[in-house]
Every structure is written in structure tokens, then in C-alpha cells.
Amino acid sequence: MNTKEEILTRLRQTEGYLSGEQLSETLGVSRAAVWKAITALRESGYAIDSATNRGYRLTASPDVLTPEEIRCGLHTRAIGKNIVALQEVDSTNEEAKRQAQCGAPDGSVFLAERQTGGKGRLGRTWESPAGTGIWFSVLLRPSLVPSEISSITLLAGIAVCRGIRSVTGCAAKLKWPNDVVIGSRKVCGILTEMAAEIERVEYVVLGIGINANTEAFPAKLAEKATSLRIEAGSAFPRAAILRAVLKELESLLLNAKAGSAFQEILDEYKFLCVSLNRRVGFFWNGEQQTGMAVDVSPSGELIVERDGGGRISINAGEVVVQGIYGEHLPNPEGSKRA
Known part of the structure; x- marks a missing residue:
């Protein structure tokens, strides 16, 4: 940590006043630096109060979302030891990929108050207004082959749910594969991208957007989107x-690396x-088509019992879930269409 971060940490750990002399001696810097x-x-x-003597x-x-x-x-x-905080960027995922090419270390976090070109799944845009959300990307350099990357998406979803629950008490859950929902509305999206060769992953970028303190959404989004503030009735x-x-993500990654904890x-x-x-x-x-989602495979595929018969594994594409985001499905007998 730099001097500013050290001082902020010590001020937070002290209930009363902390003298400039104490800070100077403890940190080994001059009073002017303090x-x-x-x-x-x-x-x-x-807001820092100061009093003589x-x-x-x-x-x-x-x-604020600053490194300190x-x-x-x-x-x-490792995660968060290198933090790049920007006021505005096209996309934190794009910034993470640019920095990855320049050698940014494993666990680097890239965040912005506002994204001008935020990305969602399947080429969609992600609304990223300033001051209300948490728009960030984590750069990982895992020892995995490309076929194993889907497990990281699962871990990221769990990490977001755990983090939201621990701070806000909101009952965050997951819509396969990588949406975080509260009730029937979306509070967070996760976009995983990677650069890889046939047998080696160079890096993975986890893009995560959390609707934190948004007070209201446009009419076109209100039925499908929510925020932590809306759900809890207060800002966080x-x-x-x-x-x-970030803490939960690192814990899950370390446990998954151990192997025995993956189940x-x-x-x-x-x-x-x-x-x-x-x-x-x-679509198949x-x-x-329609069916009943019955399981998730170890590789992250959604297992579905089709209404027309047979069990299939879905590993990509759009899956609509009855009752989530206000979606309604046809009856089984009328589910197939050309």
C-alpha cells in the first residue's frame, strides 16, 4: 500500500484521533508527506477532522471506487493487489484484455465509474451509468485448457451471490449460466472472455456488472432488472x-484448484x-423447443429433459426460464415451432 492507503487504513482502525507524529513515525515518512x-x-x-495537539x-x-x-x-x-480505477472506459473487459497483452499480472482488477460500451452476453450492450453500479473485470491467468473455462464462470456466479448476501442480506441466486437474480429480476451480469491456444489458456477476463444503488430503471428494463438498493430499500x-x-472469488478459485472441493x-x-x-x-x-431443466454438469452444461422426449446438454445460447424476467413458455404440446 502507498502512504495514502496506509493512512486511510490506520484512520479506520482508530476510534479517536491519530496524531500526525504517530503516523509519521509508524509509516516512516515525513510530517509533510502525512x-x-x-x-x-x-x-x-x-471527511477528516483535525484538531491541534x-x-x-x-x-x-x-x-467511491478508488484503489485505496x-x-x-x-x-x-493475489486478486486486487493490482487495481486500475478509471472514471470512464469503453469496457472494463476491453481494458483488461489490452492490459493483459501488456503483461498485467494474474488477479488484476479493472473498474470504471462509467462504461461507454459495456458488453453483455450474445453481443448485447450493458447499461453502465456512473455513480450507481459496480462495473469491473478481473484478469486471471489460470493453468487450464480452454474446455475447462466454463467452471470459472460458475465460480464467478457463486462469488457474486456470496458477496451480495454477506453485505446486503439480499437473497441473490443464479440463472444459468451467469446471470445473478433476486426474485425474478436481474441484478448482475457476468461475461467471461479468454485468449487461448489449442491446449493452453493465456488469460481469462471475468467481466462483472452489479446494479448496486440504482434507484429506478427505464420502463423497458423495469420488469427484468433490479438493484440492491431497490431490493433492500437502502444504499450500500x-x-x-x-x-x-473479490474475497469470495479468490477463495473459490483456490478451493477449485485443490480439486477435492469442486463437487x-x-x-x-x-x-x-x-x-x-x-x-x-x-433453440436446438x-x-x-421447451423442456424441464434438471441438472448442471461438472463442465457447466445445463441438462434438459425435452418435452418431446430425450435428455440434452446445452452449453451455449439463450435459455428462457419460466417465471424469470417475466417470461412465459408455451404448453408442452405446442412447444415445437419451425
């Missing part, structure tokens, strides 16, 4: 949610998955 860091923190929106006291923190705010209280080994510090998600992780995904035991609609061999 004053410079305090001034920078105030300019970033932190007493020192400094943190009285309020802004809802995120790292203060982030307990991870975005950095706290991000820290919780437990898969079981948790299936427990959280609202797609299971519901009727779903999908160029034909729209």
Missing part, C-alpha cells in the same frame, strides 16, 4: 460489495440455480 496524503484523501471526498479523525467516507478504498479491508492474496457502500466479491462448489451452484426444476425454452438444431 499532510499531503491527508489533503489528497480530503480531495477524494473523505490531537491529530486526525476520519468522520465519513465517500461512496477497495484495498482498505481487502483480505486476498459499493467498495464493500466489491471487496466481498461442493458444483453443489452450491445447483442449490443457487433458479433455472433448475423449471420449464425452459431454447435450429428449432425452438
Whole structure:
């Protein structure tokens, strides 16, 4: 951590005042450096009281996504040690891929207050207004082959659910493969991209967008989208949610690497998955079909019992789930259409 981050951490850990002399001695920097860091923190929106012969006291923190705010209280080994925070970017996934090509390390986090070209699945755009959401991407350099990448998407979904639940208490669940929902509406989307050769993954980018403190959505989105603020009735510090998600993601990745814990992780995904035991609609061999989602395979495929008979595994494409996002499916006897 730099001097500004160290001072912020110590101010948060101290209930009363902390003298400039103490900070100077503890951090091994000059009093002028302490004053410079305090001034920078105030300019970033932190309310820091100062009193003669007493020192400094943190009285309020802004809802900002800065490296010092995120790292203060982030307990991870690798994820988040390198944080790039931008006011605006085309897409945090695109920025992560650009930085990956320049050698950015495993676990780097790229975030922005606003995306001008946020991306969702299947080429869709992702609305990313400033000041309300958590728009970020995590760069990973796993020792995996391309066919194993789908497991990382499953892990990311669980990490987001765990992080949201721990900070907000909202009952976040998963719509296969990578939407996070509360009730029947979407609160978060996850987009996984990678660069790979035939037998080696160079890097993976996990793009995650969480609707945190959005108060309302346009009419075209209101039936399908929600936010943590809408669901809980109050705003949340975005950095706290991000820290919780990053912590859970690293924990899950480490457990998955151990191998023996993967079945437990898969079981948790299936427990959280609202797609299971519901009727779903999908395209198969160029034909729209319906069926019952019954399982998720170890490789992340959705297993469906078709209304017309037979069990199939779906590994890509759009799957509509009865009752989620206000979707309704036809009756089994009328489910097939050319």
C-alpha cells in the first residue's frame, strides 16, 4: 500500500484521533508527506477532522471506487493487489484484455465509474451509468485448457451471490449460466472472455456488472432488472460489495484448484440455480423447443429433459426460464415451432 492507503487504513482502525507524529513515525515518512496524503484523501471526498495537539479523525467516507478504498479491508492474496480505477472506459473487459497483452499480472482488477460500451452476453450492450453500479473485470491467468473455462464462470456466479448476501442480506441466486437474480429480476451480469491456444489458456477476463444503488430503471428494463438498493430499500457502500466479491472469488478459485472441493462448489451452484426444476425454452438444431431443466454438469452444461422426449446438454445460447424476467413458455404440446 502507498502512504495514502496506509493512512486511510490506520484512520479506520482508530476510534479517536491519530496524531500526525504517530503516523509519521509508524509509516516512516515525513510530517509533510502525512499532510499531503491527508489533503489528497480530503480531495477524494473523505471527511477528516483535525484538531491541534490531537491529530486526525476520519468522520465519513465517500461512496467511491478508488484503489485505496477497495484495498482498505481487502483480505486476498493475489486478486486486487493490482487495481486500475478509471472514471470512464469503453469496457472494463476491453481494458483488461489490452492490459493483459501488456503483461498485467494474474488477479488484476479493472473498474470504471462509467462504461461507454459495456458488453453483455450474445453481443448485447450493458447499461453502465456512473455513480450507481459496480462495473469491473478481473484478469486471471489460470493453468487450464480452454474446455475447462466454463467452471470459472460458475465460480464467478457463486462469488457474486456470496458477496451480495454477506453485505446486503439480499437473497441473490443464479440463472444459468451467469446471470445473478433476486426474485425474478436481474441484478448482475457476468461475461467471461479468454485468449487461448489449442491446449493452453493465456488469460481469462471475468467481466462483472452489479446494479448496486440504482434507484429506478427505464420502463423497458423495469420488469427484468433490479438493484440492491431497490431490493433492500437502502444504499450500500459499493467498495464493500466489491471487496466481498473479490474475497469470495479468490477463495473459490483456490478451493477449485485443490480439486477435492469442486463437487461442493458444483453443489452450491445447483442449490443457487433458479433455472433448475423449471420449464425452459431454447433453440436446438435450429428449432425452438421447451423442456424441464434438471441438472448442471461438472463442465457447466445445463441438462434438459425435452418435452418431446430425450435428455440434452446445452452449453451455449439463450435459455428462457419460466417465471424469470417475466417470461412465459408455451404448453408442452405446442412447444415445437419451425
